[in-house]
Amino acid sequence: MPAVVPTTEDFLLSAKRAEIAALKQLLISSSLVTKVTELIHELQRERGLSNTFLVSEGQRFALQREEEVAATEIAEQKFRQPLAELDLNNVSPSSARLFSSIAFVLHCLEELAPLRARIADQSVSPTENTQMYNRLIAGLLAVVFEAADISNDPDITRALVAMFNFSQGKEYAGQERAWGLIGFTTGTFTSATQDRLHTMQEAQARCFDIFIEFSQTIPQAQWRQLESSEATHELDRLRQMVQRYRKGDSLPTAISEVWYEVATRRIDGMQEIERELATALLELCTNKITQAEEDLRLHREHLKELATVEEPPMSPLSILPEDAAQSSLNVAPGVNVKLARSIYELVQGQAERLQRISEELAEARQALEERKLIDKAKGLLIQSKGISEEEAYRQLRQAAMDNNKRIVDVAANVISVADMLKSR
Structure with missing residues (x-):
């Protein structure tokens, strides 16, 4: 018995079903992203409180730290819930990177309990403590980045790019809070710490x-309102105090609590915006799925209706427009003309839509590709010079300023030179 050959209609409907399946996976990934941002926020608070607890030798924020640990554990449980919905049989390269990032995060989460025990008995330094939390949060941010990188819908990609960069900026703000706490609690700032804080402020910007480039009007307005708030103005005054500090100056250690309070108010304001971004992202995914399912239903009904229409065979030339000679539609004698034309229009419309999506997706992905180049260049500098990530970024930024270039162009040059040297 000869095999049944799929028709044009079969492939057309199958393409729409594949689109729906991809959107549903994006919804799962986006749901995971919202849980990731919530967990990051709690870890940022825990990091700041732990630093003050350590620097003050357990005299400050002991109770607050315990309460925050409990809040972080709840956020961790929520983060783990969407993991069961991920399709682990999807072995595409982009999914592989996402799964690797999740594996790294799960490994780091296993190290949290021993770290907290060391914090409780004062056997870890504030610097090491900060680095351990930074490592975990960086892994969580990588999950957001990879979720954006596997998206094949331009609108969802733009939303994820906006969320990733906002969350990354918020993390730099959290690191600024953590390092500032160490300086204010000890009453001193080294030049290295001052440079680190300044670099974090520029990275936030x-x-x-x-x-701002990838977000919608409402979150943009919310962000501008937060940046003009009293908390941000007060934080700027404390930032200036840090930059003016010189060795031998006296700083009241009580300022550490003021620093923590105003930095936290600003970061909590960021979390409100982050929640709005998360809600809008999930609504966007849901609406996309609803629309795609409706399109599939209409396609099916339309094709079914046309297939039942009785129509005498006609010459192709009698039903084509004047420019039929250039048309790619060929109708054989005896074929239902309306059905053929309808399928042709659906295929053409789908092709044009996919082309438009491809162009919009390429534009949205540009920010992700630039991020990859900068991260790769930073990694090369860290490996070759043995410097910190902050110093690597500072050198890239300084080179960009000195040569009047974009930082991504400098990063591309670093990678190019490294590849050239490696080939030799």
Whole structure:
């Protein structure tokens, strides 16, 4: 018995079903992203409280730290819930990177309990403590990045790019809070710490600029309102105090609580915006799925209706427009003309839509590709010079300023030189 050959209609409907399946996986990934941002927020608070607890030798924020640990554990449980819905049989390269990032995060989460025990008995330094939390949060941010990178819908990709950069900027703000707490609690700032804080402030600005470029009007307005708030103005005054500090100056250690309070108010304001972004992202995914399912239903009904229409065979030339000679529609004698034309129009419309999506997706992905280049260049500098991530970024930024270039162009040059040297 000869095999049944799929028809044009079969492939057309199958393409729409594949689109729906991809959107449903994106919804799962987006749901995971919202849980990731919630967990990051709690870890940021826990990191700041732990630093003050350590620097003050357990005299400050002991109760607050315990309460925050409980809040982080709840956020961790919520983060783990969507993991069961991920399709682990999807072995595409992009999914592989996402799954690797999740595996890294799960490994880091296993190290949290021993770290907290060391914090409780004061056997870890504030610097090491900060680095351990930074490592975990960086892994969580990588999950957001990879979720954006596997998206094949331009609108969802733009939303994820906006969320990733906002969350990354918020993390730089959290690191600024953590390192500032160490300085204010000890009453001293080294030049290295001052440079680190300044670098984090500039990194925040870059992330929030990209966020503005890819976000919608309402979150943009919310962000501008937060940046003009009293908490941000007060934080700027404390930042100036840090930059003016010189060795031998006296800083009241009580300022540490003021620093923590105003930095936390700003970061909590960011979390409200982050929640709005998360809600809008899930609504966007849901609406996309609803629309795609409705399109599939209409396609089916339309094709079914046309297939039942009785129509005498006609010459193709009698039903084509004047420019039929250039048309790609060929109708054989005896074929239902309306059905053929309808399928042709559906295929053409789908092709044009996919082309438009491809162009929009390429534009949205540009920010992700630039991020990859900068991260790769930073990694090369860290490996070759043995410097910190902050110093690597500072050198890239300084080179960009000195040569009047974009930082991504400098990063591309670093990678190019490294590849050239490696080939030799």
